[in-house]
Amino acid sequence: MPQHQFTRRRALWLGLAALTGLGTSTVARTITTAQTALRNSPAASLDKLARQTQVTGEQSLRQRAKAKGLIYGAAARRANLFTDPALAKAYQAECGILVPEWELKWSSGDARLRPTLQTFDFSRSDWMLRFAQSHDMQMRGHVLVWHLGLPDWFEEQVNRQNAEQVLVRHIQTVAGHYAGKLHSWDVVNEAIEPNNRRADGLRITSWLQLLGPDYLDLAFRAAAAADPQAKLTYNDYGLEYDRPDHDARRRAVLKLLEQLKAQGTPIHAFGLQAHLEGHETRFNPNKLRRFLADVASLGLEIYITELDVIDNRLPRHPTNRDRLIAQAYEDFLTVALDEPAVKLIVTWGLSDRYTWLSDFHPRSDRAAVRPLLLDANLNRKLAWHAVARAIDQAPSR
Ligand code: 9MR
Numbered sequence: 001m002p003q004h005q006f007t008r009r010r011a012l013w014l015g016l017a018a019l020t021g022l023g024t025s026t027v028a029r030t031i032t033t034a035q036t037a038l039r040n041s042p043a044a045s046l047d048k049l050a051r052q053t054q055v056t057g058e059q060s061l062r063q064r065a066k067a068k069g070l071i072y073g074a075a076a077r078r079a080n081l082f083t084d085p086a087l088a089k090a091y092q093a094e095c096g097i098l099v100p101e102w103e104l105k106w107s108s109g110d111a112r113l114r115p116t117l118q119t120f121d122f123s124r125s126d127w128m129l130r131f132a133q134s135h136d137m138q139m140r141g142h143v144l145v146w147h148l149g150l151p152d153w154f155e156e157q158v159n160r161q162n163a164e165q166v167l168v169r170h171i172q173t174v175a176g177h178y179a180g181k182l183h184s185w186d187v188v189n190e191a192i193e194p195n196n197r198r199a200d201g202l203r204i205t206s207w208l209q210l211l212g213p214d215y216l217d218l219a220f221r222a223a224a225a226a227d228p229q230a231k232l233t234y235n236d237y238g239l240e241y242d243r244p245d246h247d248a249r250r251r252a253v254l255k256l257l258e259q260l261k262a263q264g265t266p267i268h269a270f271g272l273q274a275h276l277e278g279h280e281t282r283f284n285p286n287k288l289r290r291f292l293a294d295v296a297s298l299g300l301e302i303y304i305t306e307l308d309v310i311d312n313r314l315p316r317h318p319t320n321r322d323r324l325i326a327q328a329y330e331d332f333l334t335v336a337l338d339e340p341a342v343k344l345i346v347t348w349g350l351s352d353r354y355t356w357l358s359d360f361h362p363r364s365d366r367a368a369v370r371p372l373l374l375d376a377n378l379n380r381k382l383a384w385h386a387v388a389r390a391i392d393q394a395p396s397r
Contacts, residue, residue, distance in 0.1 A: 055388045061373075062096040064388055069397030070343060071183070072387075073097030073137065074350040075306070078124045079110055081131055088131070090350055090378050097183060098132040098139050099305075099346055100125055101356070104174070105142070105149035113174070117157045117166070120173055129181060140346070141178060141185040141230065142305075144171050145219045147205035148190075154206070163210035168222045175226035183344075184231035184303065186271055187223045188216050192236055192256060194248040201252030216256075217265045224266035234260070235271030235305055239291065240332065242284035250291050261298045270295045271305035272336070275348065276328045278321075278371075279313035285335045296341035303344040304336060308355065308371040309383070312363045321370060326382035333390035340397060345387070352376045 065072035073095040081088045091098065102108040103125040111124045132139040143149075145167065158166050175185060193203035202208055207215045216234075223232050234257065238249045253270075260267050272292075295302055309325045336342050349355045351374040358369050368376065373384040 055385050055392065059388075060094045061384070061388060061391065062094055064391045065096060065345065067396075068391060068394050070337075070345060070391065070394065071096045071138065072345050072391065073099065073140075074347045075099040075101040075142075076128075076350070077101045077109060077111075077354065078103055078127050078131075080354050082127070084353075086378055087351060087353065090374060092135040092137075094350060094373075095137055097344070097346065098128060098137050099142050100128045100139070101142075101348070103128050105146065106154070106170070107151040108149045112151070114151050114170070117153055120177075122177055125178075129178065138183040139181070140183045140344075141175070143186040143189040143235065144174065144223060145187060145191075145207060145215070146189040147203065147207065150206070158206070158210065160210055163207075164218065167207070167211070167215065167219065171219060171222035172226050175223050175230070178230075179227040180229050182227065182230045184233050184269060185223055185227065186235040186305065187219050187232045187267075189235045190237065191216060191234070192249060192252045194245075194252050201255060216260065217263065220260070220265045220267050231268040231301060232266055233269040233271045233303060233305075234267055235273060237273040237275055237306070239272055240274055240276060240283070240288060241280055242282040242287050243280075247287075250287075254291070254294055257295060257298055257300065261300075267300065269301040269303055271303045273306035273348075274304050274308075274332065274336075275306055276309045276332055277313075278309045278311045278325050278328050283331055285331075288332075288335050289338065292336065292339040292342065296339060300341065301344075302336075302339065302342045303346070304333075304342065305344075305346050306348040307332075307345060308348045308357065310357060310361050311369055311371055312357070312361045316363070316365050316367050318370065322382045325370060326386035329383050330386035330390050333387060334393070337390055337394035340395065343397060345391070347373060347387075350374055351378050352381075353378070 061072040074091065076091060076098060078100070081091065102111040104113060105111065106114045112121055113125060115121050129139055191203055192201050194201050196204045198204070200213060202213055211218065220232055236253055238246055239253060240246060257270060292302055309328045311321055311325055314321045314324050349372050352368065352370050352372050353376045355369060355371055357371050363369060373381060373387060375381050
C-alpha cells in the first residue's frame, strides 16, 4: 500500500478520534485536520475506516505465529510473574518465548545480576528460565553490552586497564551459564547515536571510551565462544519512521551491520525494537521494507524485539485510543512480516497492567497508558486482534 494511504487514514483517524477525546479548544483544529483528510481521501480509503477489528477463533498468538513459522512472545519481570498468577497464566497462554525485562541486565529494577565486580547472581534469571521451560517457552537473553543498566560500582572500578577483561569475563560467565538454552542473545544494544556526530555513527558510551570501536567485535566473539548455539543479535531503536532522525539512524545501523559482517564478526541477527509512536503519521512502508530487505541481504535474520505503542499523545478516550493503537500495530507488522527474514515478534510486555511506559512516557492527563495487547484486566484488546490478523495474513516462513 502506498505511503500516502497510511498517512491519510491515520491523519483522519487522529482527527476524528480527537473529537471525542480532547477539549473544545483543540476541536476546531482537529475538525480541520479531519476535513482536510476527508477531502483528500478517495472513497476507497474511507471504507478502510471500517476496518475489520476482530479475528475469528480463539487461537493464541503463540499458535498463530507457529503456524507461520514465526515465534511470538513478550518481555516480563520476574517479580510480576511471581506475584501475579493470572498474569503468569496469560504469558503461558500467549507466548512461545519469554524475555527477561530486567533479570539479565547487569543491574536493573530489583535485579542485580552483577552485585559486585567479582560476583554474579543468577537467582532471578534462573527463575525466569525455569518458568519458560516449564511452560514450553523458549527464552531470549537481553542484554550483554549496553551503556545503561550498569551497576553503581562500574564507573569506579572499571578502567582502561581492566575493561576488556571485565567485559569478556561477563560474557563468558553469563552466556556460558545459559549456553545451549537460549534462542538468542542481544549481544550489543543501542550502540548507534548519529547525534553524537562521530563518522562511524557510534554512540559515545563507557564501552566505546574504554575499549574503542572494536568493543562490538570483541563482545560478539566472546558470546560466540561462550554459547555457539544462540543467535547473536545487534539490537536498536528509532528506525521505523519517515523522519530525518530515523533516516540517519537507519543509515548508521546498516553501515555498522555491513562492517561487522565484512570483518567476519559472528553476528546472526538484527533486533528492531519497534517502540512505535501512536501519534506519528510519518510511516512510509517503502522505507521500512527497503531497510529490512537491506538488512536481510547481509544474511541476517531479523527479530522484532520490543514492540509496543507509545500512546501518551493520543486522545484520552479508550475506544478511540485503542483503535489508533491497533492500527499502529497492524500497519507496522503488515509491512515487517512481508520480509521473510523476520522470524520473531516480541512485545515489550503483554498486559497494560505492567509496562515501562507508565513511568517513562506517562500521559499528561494522567489517564493510564494502554500500549500493549491485553488490557489491565488481561482481556484481549483491539491491539491483540490487530497483531493476530497481521500474523494470520503473513506469508509462511
Ligand atoms: O523496560 C525497561 C525498564 O523497566 C527499565 O527500567 C529500563 C532500564 O533497565 O529498561 C527498559 O527496557 C529498555 C530495553 O532494555 C532496551 N530498549 C529500551 C527499553 C525501554 O526503555
